Amino acid sequence: MRRAALCFGLAFLWLPVLLLVGYAFSAARLPFTWGGFSLRWFGALLANERLVEATLLSLRVATGAASLAVLLGGGIGWVLARHGRFRGRALFGALAAAPLVLPEVVTGLSLLLLAVAVQTLTEGWPQRGAGTVLIAHALLAGSYVAVLVQARLASLDPALEEAARDLGATPAAVFRTITLPLVAPALAAGWLLGFTLSLDDVVVASFVSGPAGTTLPIAVFSMLRLGLTPEVNALAALLLLTAAICMGGAAILLRPRVVAPKAEG
Amino acid sequence: MIGRALLWLVLTFGVATPLALVAAIALGEAAEGIPPVRFPWNGGAATDSLVLIATDPFYVGALLSSLEVAALTAAACVALAFPMALGIVRARPGPRIWLLAAVMLPFWTGFLPRMGAWIGLFRDSGWINGVLVEFGLPAQQMLYTDAAMLVGMVHAYLPFAVLPLFGVLLRLDPRLEEAAADLGAGPVARLVTVVLPQAAPGIAAAFLLVFIPAAGEYVIPELLGPPSATLVGRVVVQEFFQNRDWPVAAALSLGLLVVLLPPLWLYQRLGTQG
Structure with a gap:
């Protein structure tokens, strides 16, 4: 019963994806009709300047947003994990978590209103476009990074940092040689999450981008x-391949650690 | 200390101010100009938009049908995800990580291409109709129906439901079930009396984790649903971009937030308990 459900669920998740990838190699003009094996849609994808431009723009925006999010979320996670009970901590935490739970349309609308308000005050700056999308995505992804970093910091063994201090390391040296390397996996995971989030977001980007900010x-x-064009199939096939390589790599790297915890509960 | 002050500034400017602006715009009245709003202190009507979205059948209906679609999606996701998560937990640790990866991987392939795949499956000249016609059955209109929209929603949100259930089921002590079996409980009795009660907080968390984002969904109804599926997300975008009625769009956003407060509060409570 649960095996049947697992098979059904996985088929439900995978069938459309596999069909999509399979038909990306079809020569037919109509998507999802088989016309013999061909790579023509990958060629058409590369020849579609609008899509190539949008892809390059999206990669730049996602890189910038993920990096900014790691800085922002790293700082927020640090404050939440290490600053104890400072005044306004509940509000700080609520503001940091709000982007996680707000509906996308509300986030998009609110950030667009912010951009318009700033534009009104400064008479024109910033122009809505790739820059505003980058900032919006960094704010959104920063919340996810903060959760990861806070959890990681909370799970660290305080004895490690104490030992370094006892051995005479300065606070900066403790941070650089002990804390940062231990938090690095959370930062890396947060960066990847932010990158994917930015590369996948339509709603917030549509709100805050202007005509100059057409992301992928x-x-x-x-x-x-x-109406679907076969280029989307080819694009999805490429995305899937990239994701599979990343996931496979991550799974191999994480494998010993994921199998290990047996004594839990 | 300076760092924390800077972060306060970023959060105030980037999160609190935008939400305050939504509330402020909701108190305005649509007008010509940039921004296209007349505020109460300039003679605009203060509560018209809020009253409108709370009383007009179109807007109330949009809120209610969003909640209905979100509840259906969440229920279907949990119903499918529970046995899936159980199957993954009961698998040997070796295959387990790959099964979990198989659930997560489509999630990383890009949400829009997957919705594109469903369009390709459901469209009139699409794959499902091709199969139907091959077997001599009449072709169906499937794209742009409520059913297509729900299938797309469940497909998109299913991994959200599998993960919390997996987490809860993994922590269950297998000895409790063994004890029940020793005392003569069959598989169904064990599931109902031992597994389900212990998994209840996880089931609730999985439901809410799907329900909350699904209530504001815009893209899936737009791509797969019928034009008649006037859900909140769609109406907000329409009011804002097509009708340029910023106050109504903002008021509707506030309305969505208000109806989502109880489930959010519940989710928060589940989190602090677990």
């Missing part, structure tokens, strides 16, 4: 609305 999801969304 915005371009794909408008293609899907007009």
Whole structure:
């Protein structure tokens, strides 16, 4: 029964993805009709300047947003884990967690209103575009990074840092040689999460971007609305391949640690 | 200390101020200009938009049908995710990590291409209809129906439900079930009297983790649903971009937040207990 459910669930998750990838190699003009093996849609994808441009823009925005989010979320996670009960901690925590639970349309609308308000005050700056999308994504992803970093810091053995201090390390040296390397996996995971989040977000990006900020999801969304083109299949196949390589690598790296905890409970 | 002050500034500017602006705009009245709002202190009507979204059948209906769709999605996700999570937990540790990866991987392949795949499956000249016609059955109109929308929602949110259930089920002590078995309880009795009660907080968390984001969903209804599926997310975008009625869009956003407060509070409580 649960095996049947597991098979059904996995098929439900995977069937559309596999069909999508399979038909990316079809020569037919209509998506999801088989017309013999061909790589023509990958060629068409590369020749589609709008999509290539949007992809490059999205990669830049995602890189910048993820990096900024690691700084922001790292700081927030640090304050929440290490600053004890300072005044306003509950509010600080609530503000940091709000982007995690707010509906996308509300986040998008609120950040657009912020951009408009700033534009009104400064008479025109910042222009809505890739820059505003980057900032919006960094704020959003920063909340996810904060959760990861806070959890990681809370789970660290305080004895490690104490030992370093007892041996005469300065606070800066303790941070650099003990704390930072131990938190690094959370920062790396947060960066990847932020990158993916930015590369996948349509709603917030549509709100805060102007005509100059067409990211890949915005371009794909408008293609899907007009009717699916086979280029989207090819694009999805490429995305899946990238994700599979990343996941496979992560699974191999994490494997011994994931299998280990048996004595729990 | 300086760092914390800076973070306060970022959070105030980047999170609190935008939400305050939504509340402020909701108190305005649509007008010509940039921004297209007249505020009460400039003679605009203060509560028209809020009254409108709380009383007009169209907006109330949008809120209610969003909650209904979110509840259906969450229930379907939990119903499917529970046996899946149980299957993954009961698998040997070796395959377990790969099964978990198999649940998560589609999640990382890009949400829009997956919705594109469902369009390809459901469309009139699509794959499912191709199979139906092959077997001599009549082709169906499937794309742009409520059913297609729900299938897309469940597909998109299923991993959200599997993960918390996996976490809860993994921590269960197998000896409790063994004890029940020794005392003569069959598989169904063990599931109902031993596993389900212990997993209840996880089930609630999984439901809420799907329900809360699903209530504001915009993209899936837009791509797979019928035009008649006027859910909150869609109406907010329409009011804002097509009708340029910023106050109503902002008021509706506030309305969505208000109806999501109880489930959010509940989720928070589950989190602090677990």
